[in-house]
Amino acid sequence: MASVFEMSPSELHKFLYGFGVGVTLTFLTSSLLLAAPLSKAQKTKTKKTKTKTKTAAPIAQSLLDASQADDAKPETVARLRSMFALPVERLQHIVKQILADMKSGLESDGGPIKMLPSHVTRRPSGKEQGSFLALDLGGTNFRVCETTFDGKGNAQNRQSKFTISEAARTGDGNTLFDFIATCVKSFLKEHYYPDSADVDPKRVWNLGFTFSFPVDQTSINSGSLIIWTKGFTASGVVGKDCVELLKAAFVRNNLNINVTALVNDTTGTLVSLAYTQPDTHVGVILGTGSNCAYVEDISNIHKFKGNRTGIKEMLINMEWGGFDDNQVTIPRTKYDLKLDRQTARPGSYTFEQLISGMYLGEIVRLVLVDLVKTGEIFAFSPGGSPILQTKDKFETQYMSRIERDYSFDLLDVKQILEELLEIPGTTLGDRKLVKSIVEMVGLRSARLAAAGVAAVVTKINKLGSIGCTVGIDGSLFEKYPHYPNRMRDALGEILGTLSAENIKLERAQDGSGQGAALIACLAQAA
Numbered sequence: 001m002a003s004v005f006e007m008s009p010s011e012l013h014k015f016l017y018g019f020g021v022g023v024t025l026t027f028l029t030s031s032l033l034l035a036a037p038l039s040k041a042q043k044t045k046t047k048k049t050k051t052k053t054k055t056a057a058p059i060a061q062s063l064l065d066a067s068q069a070d071d072a073k074p075e076t077v078a079r080l081r082s083m084f085a086l087p088v089e090r091l092q093h094i095v096k097q098i099l100a101d102m103k104s105g106l107e108s109d110g111g112p113i114k115m116l117p118s119h120v121t122r123r124p125s126g127k128e129q130g131s132f133l134a135l136d137l138g139g140t141n142f143r144v145c146e147t148t149f150d151g152k153g154n155a156q157n158r159q160s161k162f163t164i165s166e167a168a169r170t171g172d173g174n175t176l177f178d179f180i181a182t183c184v185k186s187f188l189k190e191h192y193y194p195d196s197a198d199v200d201p202k203r204v205w206n207l208g209f210t211f212s213f214p215v216d217q218t219s220i221n222s223g224s225l226i227i228w229t230k231g232f233t234a235s236g237v238v239g240k241d242c243v244e245l246l247k248a249a250f251v252r253n254n255l256n257i258n259v260t261a262l263v264n265d266t267t268g269t270l271v272s273l274a275y276t277q278p279d280t281h282v283g284v285i286l287g288t289g290s291n292c293a294y295v296e297d298i299s300n301i302h303k304f305k306g307n308r309t310g311i312k313e314m315l316i317n318m319e320w321g322g323f324d325d326n327q328v329t330i331p332r333t334k335y336d337l338k339l340d341r342q343t344a345r346p347g348s349y350t351f352e353q354l355i356s357g358m359y360l361g362e363i364v365r366l367v368l369v370d371l372v373k374t375g376e377i378f379a380f381s382p383g384g385s386p387i388l389q390t391k392d393k394f395e396t397q398y399m400s401r402i403e404r405d406y407s408f409d410l411l412d413v414k415q416i417l418e419e420l421l422e423i424p425g426t427t428l429g430d431r432k433l434v435k436s437i438v439e440m441v442g443l444r445s446a447r448l449a450a451a452g453v454a455a456v457v458t459k460i461n462k463l464g465s466i467g468c469t470v471g472i473d474g475s476l477f478e479k480y481p482h483y484p485n486r487m488r489d490a491l492g493e494i495l496g497t498l499s500a501e502n503i504k505l506e507r508a509q510d511g512s513g514q515g516a517a518l519i520a521c522l523a524q525a526a
Contacts, residue, residue, distance in 0.1 A: 071434035084440040088493040098455035114319040119220040123274040126153035134516035138212025138286040145513035146186040173236035177249035208520030212265040261520040264317040266293035267517025273471030273508040280469040287474025290355040321352030333367040357396045365394035380425035403481040450490035467502025473511040
């Protein structure tokens with residue numbers, strides 16, 4: 001047997017736990033023996049140790065309580081795991097339904113997966129040249145980017161990031177687009193006119209507009225908003241051409257900018273990676289939101305009424321966030337249903353709610369609030385804390401930190417719970433339970449994303465030895481611990497090892513920025 005100093009953390013924990021149980025049993029045995037009938041001589045001798053005997057049982061109980069506080073409640077973990085689990089049979093059923101909805105969406109409008117034609121009909125060659133602006137609207141921040149292509153497969157990027165205010169996201173549409181125009185002007189003044197009061201109104205800039213919301217696109221640079229998602233509710237935009245609204249804002253702000261391409265972030269992600277990896281056929285967003293685009297044979301897009309002359313393929317913006325909005329294919333927990341009721345548009349884009357970073361932390365919070373009510377967690381802090389009871393206060397970034405915490409006492413988890421969420425006196429058992437819940441929610445997200453990818457590569461016949469590259473952009477894939485590997489594991493379960501090994505999941509370089517600039521370049525050359 002190794003010495004105490006040579007033990008691993010798990011071995012040391014088992015040793016200390018066993019030692020504690022041994023001490024407890026010793027005290028209990030002593031208590032039983034002392035409670036047995038004694039002879040007169042024994043009674044006389046025992047009087048001297050009467051005080052010590054009285055404290056034995058309380059000490060034993062406290063040791064038992066302490067050992068139990070160090071462990072997550074197994075029955076709670078098992079119950080929750082059964083709620084969030086997605087066995088391979090369920091994943092394969094999900095894949096089949098996604099395939100059916102994809103086919104239906106290519107036939108006509110009105111299905112759960114919208115399958116929107118992007119009007120992007122070719123991928124880059126790596127020989128593209130020139131400088132192009134790109135706007136990225138679709139998450140918690142807004143970016144203005146400029147990308148310069150050298151014609152040799154290389155690109156140089158610079159960008160400025162701006163926080164979108166609540167007033168811009170939820171107020172009048174003109175407020176939102178004037179905010180965008182003001183940010184563009186600020187970017188141009190910083191990089192081109194630092195010593196001037198204004199930008200040069202005579203210089204024309206070509207721009208790709210990444211507008212990461214469902215759009216009924218009628219050409220490469222026009223399309224009307226179908227529905228707001230991701231917490232945006234700005235009035236006067238739904239049903240309107242978002243490019244025309246942007247151009248009007250540019251005119252109001254004295255900017256001479258030509259919007260050559262309207263882009264969804266998924267199509268931008270696909271095109272961005274295809275610039276250096278030509279076998280890229282799928283683009284996926286796994287960040288604040290979730291969506292997918294892929295390359296479809298033009299002959300399969302039956303609902304497309306535009307000119308098909310000389311066109312072999314077109315990128316399709318799936319808008320897969322709306323899959324299973326009728327909630328019959330994917331099992332939902334009571335926490336998922338409550339989350340949906342809290343959103344701006346209940347019953348809309350519920351698949352995205354189960355995957356994307358905007359919602360994962362809130363799902364965890366709802367689970368914890370429920371366990372506080374049932375007394376299964378945070379027993380030393382009734383109610384948890386006011387912060388825990390507040391919507392959206394358990395951030396998805398906390399989940400990343402929690403999953404990375406491998407310390408024996410889960411000290412980072414403790415800091416998040418006690419300092420950021422202000423839950424006092426958490427036990428190791430509390431922290432273990434929180435980490436288990438976080439892992440369940442994060443794992444389900446990755447497995448659902450993998451099911452979506454499996455459906456798409458099956459649809460475009462890239463299984464077996466053929467394979468293809470899937471470009472993925474977003475903070476979940478980039479920063480969330482184990483997320484890519486969990487996706488790969490799920491793909492192996494769904495498709496089989498051979499097919500899964502030939503599906504390469506690659507991080508795309510700034511699909512929303514560089515990808516939009518590339519599409520603007522392609523549109524100008526067309």
